[in-house]
Amino acid sequence: MAIDHTMPVLIVDDYKTMLRIIRNLLKQIGFEDVDEAADGSEALGKMRDKRYGLVISDWNMEPMTGIELLREVRADDKLNRTPFIMVTAESKTENVIAAKKAGVNNYIVKPFNAQTLKAKIDAVFGE
Amino acid sequence: MPAKRVDRALTEPFDRVRAYVDAKSASEASFSDVVSLAEITADSMQAFFASIDRSIYRELRDIADYITRMRDEIAALRAGELKSGKIATAGEHLGAIVTATEQATNTIMECAEAMMNAEGEDEATFKALVNEKVMEIFEACSFQDLTGQRIARVIETLENIEQRVGRFAAAVKTDGDDQAGPETDREKRARELLLHGPQDAKVAIAQDDIDALMRG
Numbered sequence: 448m449a450i451d452h453t454m455p456v457l458i459v460d461d462y463k464t465m466l467r468i469i470r471n472l473l474k475q476i477g478f479e480d481v482d483e484a485a486d487g488s489e490a491l492g493k494m495r496d497k498r499y500g501l502v503i504s505d506w507n508m509e510p511m512t513g514i515e516l517l518r519e520v521r522a523d524d525k526l527n528r529t530p531f532i533m534v535t536a537e538s539k540t541e542n543v544i545a546a547k548k549a550g551v552n553n554y555i556v557k558p559f560n561a562q563t564l565k566a567k568i569d570a571v572f573g574e
Numbered sequence: 575m576p577a578k579r580v581d582r583a584l585t586e587p588f589d590r591v592r593a594y595v596d597a598k599s600a601s602e603a604s605f606s607d608v609v610s611l612a613e614i615t616a617d618s619m620q621a622f623f624a625s626i627d628r629s630i631y632r633e634l635r636d637i638a639d640y641i642t643r644m645r646d647e648i649a650a651l652r653a654g655e656l657k658s659g660k661i662a663t664a665g666e667h668l669g670a671i672v673t674a675t676e677q678a679t680n681t682i683m684e685c686a687e688a689m690m691n692a693e694g695e696d697e698a699t700f701k702a703l704v705n706e707k708v709m710e711i712f713e714a715c716s717f718q719d720l721t722g723q724r725i726a727r728v729i730e731t732l733e734n735i736e737q738r739v740g741r742f743a744a745a746v747k748t749d750g751d752d753q754a755g756p757e758t759d760r761e762k763r764a765r766e767l768l769l770h771g772p773q774d775a776k777v778a779i780a781q782d783d784i785d786a787l788m789r790g
Contacts, residue, residue: 474690475690537771540783541768545768556778556779
């Protein structure tokens, strides 16, 4: 299945610099329709207003963390099929296991490069 | 005062009184016996109160010495200087580090974005732009020198605090200093939501291992 590069992507991170980095990397990969949110609750609000083809979220944010956002998304009948990639500095095995149990589609540990991001997006969409 | 010493101090003075009364119990007591008993009782009580006084004095002197030592150790902590001087300065250094790294990152990203967006330009214009932006990136990277110096100062402050607190802990002979205090709301949230933050390279799980966990 070819990836639809026109699909809207939501990136969630409390660091503006990281949002900018991910936005630029996504642009290099071919995604132009990119929205931003500064934490899980803002992201959840945006997801309820607009249908996103992919969510890329940090874990450690206030007030709503990435893992809480993921659990909310998976518990919501309208959102639970949205592909979700965690991009985080949380690099303990228990974090990966918890994210997998919560239904994450892929997990990237920071720092990462464009190649890793592309590979994980490809893997989520079965390419 | 140790318990055995207290017991002895309380019982010894009355032993003489008890011995005198036991000796006289079989015969009728005379006026001189009563006077003698009164003298013995007075002597015994005097010894008893003297013993108590000495014990209390020793205890109070020990407490006074301990308070003096603690006052010296608390003074050696120089908490006021730490709070208003070293810790405040360390905080300013850390704030400046965040600002400097953010500024440098933004400059570098702006340069990269300018180069990305200049693809349609003719070769000479593109080359000039790339040269200009590469120079700006080199300049922006100079933040590392300044932040490195600031970080060294913060480390120095932390070591200083560690030394002072360590000396104080040794002086007050704290037991169980490895025991954590009561969990704060923030710590509880971090524990429940697995908010560990960035890990040291030695303990951080590698991307390949994460991929294996995701496949498994």
